[in-house]
Amino acid sequence: MKRKLPFLFILFLTSSWLSAQIVVTSATFPEPGDTLRTVLDALPGDIDLLEPGVDKNWDFSNLSGINQETVIKAAVEGDYFDQFPSAEVMVSTAGGNIGELYYNVTNNLYELLGYIGPDPANFGINLLARMVPPSAERRAPMEFFDVHTSESNIQVAFSTELIPSTILDSLPVSPDSMRFRIAINRLDVVDAWGDLAIPGGTYEVLREERFEERETRMDVLVGIGPFSEWMDITDLVGFDFLGKDTILTYNFFSDDAKEIIASVRVNPVTETPVSVTYKYNMADPSISATHYLDQGISDIFAYPNPAINEVRFDFINLPTDTYDLKIFNILGLEVFHKRYKINDRLTVKMDLSDMRKGTYLYSLINSEGKTISTKRLVVLKP
Known part of the structure; x- marks a missing residue:
């Protein structure tokens, strides 16, 4: 294996530095x-x-x-x-x-x-x-x-x-x-x-x-x-x-x-x-607003939620397939739709600058039309 050791110059460090490690x-x-x-x-x-x-x-x-x-x-x-x-x-x-x-x-x-x-x-x-x-x-x-x-x-x-x-x-x-x-x-x-x-x-x-x-x-x-x-x-x-x-x-x-x-x-x-x-350093390792516990099941999470300018979607434990992410407003009208090829995990960011303040639902659907999960997303505006 060819791999340079970029740290070799450190061999000339003083003994006090070495003893501190x-x-x-x-x-x-x-x-x-x-x-x-x-x-x-x-x-x-x-x-x-x-x-x-x-x-x-x-x-x-x-x-x-x-x-x-x-x-x-x-x-x-x-x-x-x-x-x-x-x-x-x-x-x-x-x-x-x-x-x-x-x-x-x-x-x-x-x-x-x-x-x-x-x-x-x-x-x-x-x-x-x-x-x-x-x-x-x-x-x-x-x-x-x-x-x-x-x-x-x-x-x-x-x-x-x-x-x-x-x-x-x-x-x-x-x-x-x-x-x-x-x-x-x-x-x-x-x-x-x-x-x-x-x-x-x-x-x-x-x-x-x-x-x-x-x-x-x-x-x-x-x-x-x-x-x-x-x-x-x-x-x-x-x-x-x-x-x-x-x-x-x-x-x-x-x-x-x-x-x-x-x-x-x-x-x-x-x-x-x-x-x-x-x-993970929090005292309580349970699910919170910013952390979700991976329990080995297929799922999707949005973070932060509520979100202002940008939201991140985490797809986890998904069988290899093509999935549709859809977002609906409170009237049930589709406001976002994008397709992803996912093998186990994927994380994507979404710009919310064109979305109005309010409550939305986001759904993940597999290639057979089965809904994996549907959850709520809250968008805030300053």
Whole structure:
């Protein structure tokens, strides 16, 4: 993997600066009984990640979004523990109806063994995937200047009876089985430390830059019986999810919380923030006017509400489909209509400057005409 380490100039810092940094220990590793509460902001705006270095001050205090809860359980409580018998921890996602992730935990590593969850092609099926070797999500002790490289692979085969016939018709052959192969190469660099402000609190943190290169390929099983073999058809089909991808994330860790204080996904080319997941600090994690609890069901939320000049719509947990967002005034007349292609989540902003003061209803409707949700939106004018 080719990746420059932009923080190497910091090696010449004084010993007093180095001694001021924190150390993140294994006490922050999630364990059975924990519930990690975070907020996802899918439109983080212009937050400044700053350059690598020491004694930094990051201000993410203007973030907002949808609440999420991650429940940590003993691995033996999972439905697929028999597939991961060496796991100590199981994580259920979004109310437990999306998937389960299994982790091995030691004094030094919190590593993903595998998971049961949605397929990478969004064919609408759940697959069991193993990480070979396991993929380290956290390490301890974590210190400034830590550098780690790692590789992991996923191979998962499945019957073509599970996928839509429209997909099969697009293939150059008619196989009985298909297989995804995913190769992951990662470079993790702890390149900065300082204070990070998020809504509700400020934390001493270490920042880890996580640079991941991922290649996804697809095989089909051709032949009969002992003469069958896997054939790579990646270059013969035009699926967008295949090929190489780069994922760049900045994770901010504190020794005072089990949640990652902030995890910033950025565009790997421009390095502008795409989304931020951050620790939820409110005393009451229930639904409020500015935070909504993701319970794993398909839904839509408007924020702020009431709104004045602009409103943000968050679409969550939606099966891949085409959806219509419609807004109606108090007389039932349609005043807004736009169509979106959504896979799981989408966040959009809407300008309200042309809408009058008043109460409106907004509805989300799928391609079959089924209404997913209808809610009230209040528009105020100064």
